[in-house]
Amino acid sequence: xxxxxxxxxGLKKTRDKMSSSVETMLHSFTSIDESLFEELExxxxxxxxxxxxxxxxxxxxxKKVKExxxxxxxxxxxxxxxxxxxxxxxxxxxNISTKPSVILVIGVNGVGKTTTIGKIASRLKGEGKKVxxxxxxxxxxxxxxxxxxxxxxxxxxxVKQPEGSDPASVVYDAVAAAKARGADVVIxxxxxxxxxxxxxxxxxxxxxxxxxxELPDADKEVLLVLDATTGQNAVNQAREFQNAAGITGIVxxxxxxxxxxxxxxxxxxxxGIPVKFIGVGxxxxxxxxFNADEFAEALFARENQE
Amino acid sequence: xxxxxxxxxxxAAFKRLKSKGKLNEADVKEAMREVRLALLEADVNYKVAKDxxxxxxxxAVGTExxxxxxxxxxxxxxxxEELTALMGGSDAKLASPPSPPTIIMLCGLQGAxxxxxxxxxxxxxxxxxxxxxxxxxxxxxxxxxxxxxVVGENAGVPVFEMGQExxxxxxxxxxxxxxxxxNDMVLxxxxxxxxxxxxxMNELKNIKNEIGPHEILLVVDSxxxxxxxxxxxxxxxxxNITGVIxxxxxxxxxxxxALSVRAVTGKPIKFAGTGEKLQDLEIFHPDRxxxxxxxxxxxxxxxxxx
Ligand SMILES: Nc1nc2c(ncn2[C@@H]2O[C@H](COP(=O)(O)OP(=O)(O)OP(=O)(O)O)[C@@H](O)[C@H]2O)c(=O)[nH]1
Ligand SMILES: Nc1nc2c(ncn2[C@@H]2O[C@H](COP(=O)(O)OP(=O)(O)OP(=O)(O)O)[C@@H](O)[C@H]2O)c(=O)[nH]1
Ligand SMILES: [Mg+2]
Ligand SMILES: [Mg+2]
Numbered sequence: 001x002x003x004x005x006x007x008x009x010g011l012k013k014t015r016d017k018m019s020s021s022v023e024t025m026l027h028s029f030t031s032i033d034e035s036l037f038e039e040l041e042x043x044x045x046x047x048x049x050x051x052x053x054x055x056x057x058x059x060x061x062x063k064k065v066k067e068x069x070x071x072x073x074x075x076x077x078x079x080x081x082x083x084x085x086x087x088x089x090x091x092x093x094x095n096i097s098t099k100p101s102v103i104l105v106i107g108v109n110g111v112g113k114t115t116t117i118g119k120i121a122s123r124l125k126g127e128g129k130k131v132x133x134x135x136x137x138x139x140x141x142x143x144x145x146x147x148x149x150x151x152x153x154x155x156x157x158x159v160k161q162p163e164g165s166d167p168a169s170v171v172y173d174a175v176a177a178a179k180a181r182g183a184d185v186v187i188x189x190x191x192x193x194x195x196x197x198x199x200x201x202x203x204x205x206x207x208x209x210x211x212x213x214e215l216p217d218a219d220k221e222v223l224l225v226l227d228a229t230t231g232q233n234a235v236n237q238a239r240e241f242q243n244a245a246g247i248t249g250i251v252x253x254x255x256x257x258x259x260x261x262x263x264x265x266x267x268x269x270x271x272g273i274p275v276k277f278i279g280v281g282x283x284x285x286x287x288x289x290f291n292a293d294e295f296a297e298a299l300f301a302r303e304n305q306e
Numbered sequence: 307x308x309x310x311x312x313x314x315x316x317x318a319a320f321k322r323l324k325s326k327g328k329l330n331e332a333d334v335k336e337a338m339r340e341v342r343l344a345l346l347e348a349d350v351n352y353k354v355a356k357d358x359x360x361x362x363x364x365x366a367v368g369t370e371x372x373x374x375x376x377x378x379x380x381x382x383x384x385x386x387e388e389l390t391a392l393m394g395g396s397d398a399k400l401a402s403p404p405s406p407p408t409i410i411m412l413c414g415l416q417g418a419x420x421x422x423x424x425x426x427x428x429x430x431x432x433x434x435x436x437x438x439x440x441x442x443x444x445x446x447x448x449x450x451x452x453x454x455x456v457v458g459e460n461a462g463v464p465v466f467e468m469g470q471e472x473x474x475x476x477x478x479x480x481x482x483x484x485x486x487x488x489n490d491m492v493l494x495x496x497x498x499x500x501x502x503x504x505x506x507m508n509e510l511k512n513i514k515n516e517i518g519p520h521e522i523l524l525v526v527d528s529x530x531x532x533x534x535x536x537x538x539x540x541x542x543x544x545x546n547i548t549g550v551i552x553x554x555x556x557x558x559x560x561x562x563x564a565l566s567v568r569a570v571t572g573k574p575i576k577f578a579g580t581g582e583k584l585q586d587l588e589i590f591h592p593d594r595x596x597x598x599x600x601x602x603x604x605x606x607x608x609x610x611x612x
Contacts, residue, residue: 109582257500259532
């Protein structure tokens with residue numbers, strides 16, 4: 001058997017196993033032993049939690065099991081969910097009470113920034129707020145036109161400049177427009193950028209400085225958008241964007257697929273950044289406030305396809 | 307860099323092994339644990355990583371350590387060779403049917419880089435003397451058609467569009483158009499979709515059945531985590547893809563998704579996307595990818611020099 005067919009064969013088995021939830025896995029154990037924790041760790045890694053965070057979670061569980069003298073494997077399920085939810089709880093609310101406040105949306109290419117802005121704008125409009133969108137992605141083909149569609153859908157005002165303009169200058173204009181028109185919130189779109197490109201990260205820092213200068217006392221959210229299908233690289237993304245722009249929260253998108261987005265656990269563990277929203281589709285109302293308990297449940301309970 | 311990590315850990319694992327005789331089972335087992343962890347940190351699918359290290363173990367046990375190498379280097383050499391072999395040859399040739407046009411369909415998850423890579427391929431083919439035609443089949447994403455038009459204009463390649471018409475109809479008309487106007491290459495940009503979205507997956511299948519593309523390329527973001535296996539497997543099962551384009555390799559991801567995709571589909575990775583500009587398209591290099599996944603550039607040169 002060639003290596004290929006071997007791996008394929010192996011995957012077939014995994015899929016069967018993967019399609020079973022943690023609950024089913026626990027069901028197959030009669031006592032709590034090391035192999036149970038090994039399987040648990042495996043399931044966590046499969047949800048993109050990452051090896052070291054998965055180990056930490058299992059360590060915490062081992063400790064709890066010992067402390068509480070738990071012997072029933074199925075009791076682990078609740079403890080696991082609680083452990084994970086505990087890690088992620090806190091800091092979910094948007095802090096945008098000043099008038100105006102600013103939301104700067106950043107992230108690598110194609111994660112869902114522009115779409116998320118459309119969704120947030122629509123949400124805020126629904127709360128009766130006046131929203132201005134700043135089209136500071138002046139780089140990608142038709143990025144402004146895309147945001148324009150979202151502005152129409154959500155009923156927000158759009159501030160734009162021609163393609164190729166300085167993004168910081170668009171942000172300046174958007175803030176000025178918000179002040180002049182008495183808007184409640186300014187949301188700025190930015191071009192997707194990979195976090196290892198220094199000049200592009202410097203550009204973000206510059207945008208941040210413009211906002212600070214123009215609205216020194218305003219509430220400011222800097223949301224990092226992460227694609228839930230992303231693996232461990234998301235930790236690097238969060239670290240570098242944090243350094244360049246000071247992230248206040250994460251929006252985890254594309255959770256309507258089978259990806260689990262477990263990497264946010266590693267990010268919370270290493271950098272302490274909270275998740276604020278999740279994206280669950282491409283429509284305007286496919287945005288939900290983050291709920292740690294529900295997320296923890298979905299991370300383990302959701303059936304995989306097949 | 308992560309490389310030091312793996313090399314150091316392997317060296318430590320082999321510290322006890324003083325002689326340079328044959329690699330014994332216990333030592334290899336210890337080393338494979340480290341290799342497996344490195345693969346997982348690189349986002350290689352859990353099961354793929356396990357099967358891979360099993361295969362490597364089988365080959366490594368009993369292997370004579372070369373005079374010039376340490377046991378750790380020897381293991382890295384074997385791992386790298388196997389990984390490169392698994393990653394496949396570097397044949398990026400596109401199908402060339404007896405009668406033009408060659409029809410190439412790009413598909414994949416949302417935001418993977420399909421539209422951008424339609425433009426990149428268009429430019430590359432144009433520069434080779436072809437007369438490509440880009441086809442706008444994403445009728446859902448806001449401003450998707452406009453984006454392809456801008457990309458096409460920048461590449462100097464014509465774009466065929468029919469607004470929000472049914473994608474199957476658009477494709478049929480586009481192929482007719484290509485025949486009439488002497489376009490020998492037709493590049494179809496489709497909307498991003500989740501592999502579990504039955505309606506949209508069927509749309510691709512219908513396009514395939516109606517116009518019989520010669521190439522169906524799955525566009526995969528190199529930052530994808532464990533989910534890469536589900537994505538690649540479903541797209542391949544449904545459409546029998548002919549190859550893969552791995553995008554956003556200009557980032558700092560280790561790119562383990564490449565191995566997962568390759569392992570589950572057996573289809574070649576034909577091109578690598580290395581930037582947002584239209585020139586940023588390269589032929590895929592399996593050996594470079596292998597070193598990248600292992601997080602080691604220098605040790606390979608080290609081994610070669612030894
Ligand atoms: N399934 C799903 N798709 C989403 C979600 N959010 C965004 N998308 C899709 O992901 C793709 C990329 O979204 P954009 O909003 O353009 O992403 P972006 O980060 O602004 O991209 P760039 O500006 O090019 O970096 C689009 O096809 C969106 O429809 C989500 O929550 N679920
Ligand atoms: N850094 C980098 N960015 C890329 C690469 N390929 C595409 N992008 C960027 O990724 C984002 C998404 O690319 P698109 O071509 O719009 O992706 P898509 O698959 O067509 O997206 P949907 O149509 O929404 O599904 C854009 O910001 C592109 O500029 C690449 O190789 N490197
Ligand atoms: Mg955008
Ligand atoms: Mg597209």
